[in-house]
Every structure is written in structure tokens, then in C-alpha cells.
Amino acid sequence: MSDESKDHGEPSSFSSSFLGQIKDKLILSKEKTAAQGRHLTGMPDAARLDRLPPGQHRVDKWPVLDLGVQPDVPKAQWRLTVDGAVENPVQWDWETFMAQPQESFVSDIHCVTTWSRYDNRWDGVAASHVLDLVKPLPSAKHLIFHAYDGYTTNVKLDVFREANVLLAHSWEGAPLSREHGAPVRVIIPRWYFWKSAKWIQRIEVSEVDKPGFWEVRGYNNEGDPWNEDRYS
Ligand SMILES: Nc1nc2c(c(=O)[nH]1)N[C@H]1C(S)=C(S)[C@@H](COP(=O)(O)O)O[C@H]1N2
Ligand SMILES: [Mo]
Numbered sequence: 001m002s003d004e005s006k007d008h009g010e011p012s013s014f015s016s017s018f019l020g021q022i023k024d025k026l027i028l029s030k031e032k033t034a035a036q037g038r039h040l041t042g043m044p045d046a047a048r049l050d051r052l053p054p055g056q057h058r059v060d061k062w063p064v065l066d067l068g069v070q071p072d073v074p075k076a077q078w079r080l081t082v083d084g085a086v087e088n089p090v091q092w093d094w095e096t097f098m099a100q101p102q103e104s105f106v107s108d109i110h111c112v113t114t115w116s117r118y119d120n121r122w123d124g125v126a127a128s129h130v131l132d133l134v135k136p137l138p139s140a141k142h143l144i145f146h147a148y149d150g151y152t153t154n155v156k157l158d159v160f161r162e163a164n165v166l167l168a169h170s171w172e173g174a175p176l177s178r179e180h181g182a183p184v185r186v187i188i189p190r191w192y193f194w195k196s197a198k199w200i201q202r203i204e205v206s207e208v209d210k211p212g213f214w215e216v217r218g219y220n221n222e223g224d225p226w227n228e229d230r231y232s
Contacts, residue, residue: 045108045189046119053225056116063115064179067213071148071199075183080167082130084205085140090133094183098169100125105164107189110225122187124168127160136205144204144212145186145197153195153212154221155188157205164189167200191223192230 045051052058075094083089092100103126109117136157144154159165166187169176176182181198188195194214204210215221220229 044106046106051108051118052116053110054228055230056110056114056225059115059117062109062117062120062180063111065111065113065193066179066198067149067151069149070179072178073148073183073199078183080184080200081202082134082205083202085137085207086205087135087137088133090130097125097167097184101129103129103166105166105187105189107164107187109189109193111193112219112223112225112230116225121172122166122168123170123173124166124184124187126163127165127167127186128163130167130203131157131161134205137207139207140205142206142209144206144210145200146202146204147197148199148201151197151199151213152210153197154210154215155191155195155223159188159191162188162190192225194219195223 078094079091080097081089081091083091102123104121104123106119106121109115109120141157142154143157143160144152146152164187167184168187169182169184171180176185181200184200185198186196186200209221211221215232218231220232222229
């Protein structure tokens with residue numbers, strides 16, 4: 001930098017303010033990286049510097065996307081099975097599910113079809129609580145969600161274990177509507193929304209990966225909006 005200021009014959013005040021600008025840029029980019037790193041461990045979306053992932057636009061209304069079937073699953077008939085490569089498989093009815101510790105999170109939705117919706121408040125049971133109970137075998141690395149409409153989607157076990165992943169029964173303080181996945185859906189805020197299965201019926205813990213409905217039809221096997229993991 002001192003060479004540069006000499007070459008241009010600028011007074012040292014130019015040099016130091018130029019340095020200052022570079023420093024600010026460096027700090028800003030490091031802060032961004034740190035913000036995104038913190039996000040991985042559950043930093044609220046609202047605290048991010050860059051909140052809109054690349055290629056996304058913001059919407060206020062919550063769109064509905066599914067395969068054209070919106071199953072009607074009364075709470076009395078609803079069951080959730082968590083099984084596969086676990087020590088303690090469980091099957092919960094509605095009362096047992098609601099008797100688990102309840103958590104509340106606010107997170108953004110990012111759909112691969114390019115809409116994002118900020119600040120959604122979810123209530124439900126934390127994924128980490130479910131995993132603590134069923135105890136996946138050390139060899140288990142994958143999860144496959146099975147839904148009442150026949151939909152499936154897969155994630156890595158470690159993604160499901162993250163702090164703000166939820167089996168949600170409520171949105172904005174009211175029970176989920178049927179079209180959005182009642183009585184219970186998965187919410188994985190850090191991934192594109194196709195990974196968040198509506199009308200959840202079974203969570204299969206697995207040693208092998210099993211790509212789901214969209215994953216075998218050209219969608220990415222991962223789904224990180226910040227990495228634009230859209231299509232494979
Ligand atoms: N059971 C089930 N879950 C599903 C889907 C589906 O078709 N069936 N679609 C996925 C896709 S592609 C998206 S974008 C979101 C849409 O959720 P929403 O309708 O509540 O916005 O649900 C995901 N989960
Ligand atoms: Mo989607």
C-alpha cells in the first residue's frame with residue numbers, strides 16, 4: 001500500500017483511508033462468513049446480514065405446493081413412526097406426540113421455485129428430542145421422510161439434528177392447515193422447502209441413502225439455498 005501511495009504521489013491521508021476501506025471490506029466479509037457459520041448452529045434468520053439466498057425473491061403470502069393430493073389426516077387417526085436403524089423405534093399417537101417437550105422457532109422458508117417467506121413461527125417437537133429418544137445406531141447416517149400422500153424426501157441425519165429443526169404442528173400460533181401439512185410436518189429451515197415433508201407419517205433412519213420423490217426426478221440430493229443446490 002505504501003508503494004501505491006508513492007506511485008500516485010498521494011498524501012498519506014489517502015493511503016490510510018484507502019487502507020481503512022480495505023479493512024472495512026475485509027471485516028464485513030468476515031462478519032458475513034461468521035454470520036453464516038453461526039446460522040448453522042441456530043442463529044435466528046432475522047440476525048443474518050444477507051438474508052435472501054441467491055436467486056430468491058421475497059413473498060408475503062405462503063404458497064401451497066404439493067403433488068395435487070392433500071390428505072385429510074384426523075388427529076385421532078394420525079400416527080408417527082420413527083424406526084429403521086435405531087435402538088428404540090417409537091410409534092406415537094397424537095396425545096403422545098403432544099406430551100413431548102414443546103419448542104418454538106422463528107425461521108425463513110426458501111422454496112426451490114424461488115420464493116422465500118421470512119419470519120415463520122413454528123411450534124412443535126424438536127428433531128433432536130426425537131433422535132435422543134430413538135437413539136440412531138452409530139452406523140445410521142441418513143433419514144427418509146414418508147408422508148401420508150406418498151411423498152418421500154431424504155436428508156442427512158446430521159442436518160435433522162440441527163437446533164431449529166422441528167416436527168411442527170402450528171404456524172403463527174394456530175394449528176397447521178390441511179394444505180400446509182396438518183396435523184404435523186417437518187420443518188428444516190436451512191434447506192430448500194422440498195425437504196420439509198408435510199403430513200409426516202414415518203421417519204426412517206437408515207444406514208444407506210434413499211433419494212426421495214423429487215431427488216430421483218432431478219432435484220439436488222442436498223438442498224442448501226445458500227449454495228443454490230437446486231437441481232442435480
Ligand atoms: N408430503 C408432502 N410434503 C411436501 C411436498 C409434497 O408434495 N408432499 N412438497 C414439498 C415441496 S416441493 C414444497 S416447496 C413444500 C411446500 O410446502 P407448503 O405447501 O406448505 O408451502 O412442501 C414440501 N413437502
Ligand atoms: Mo418446492
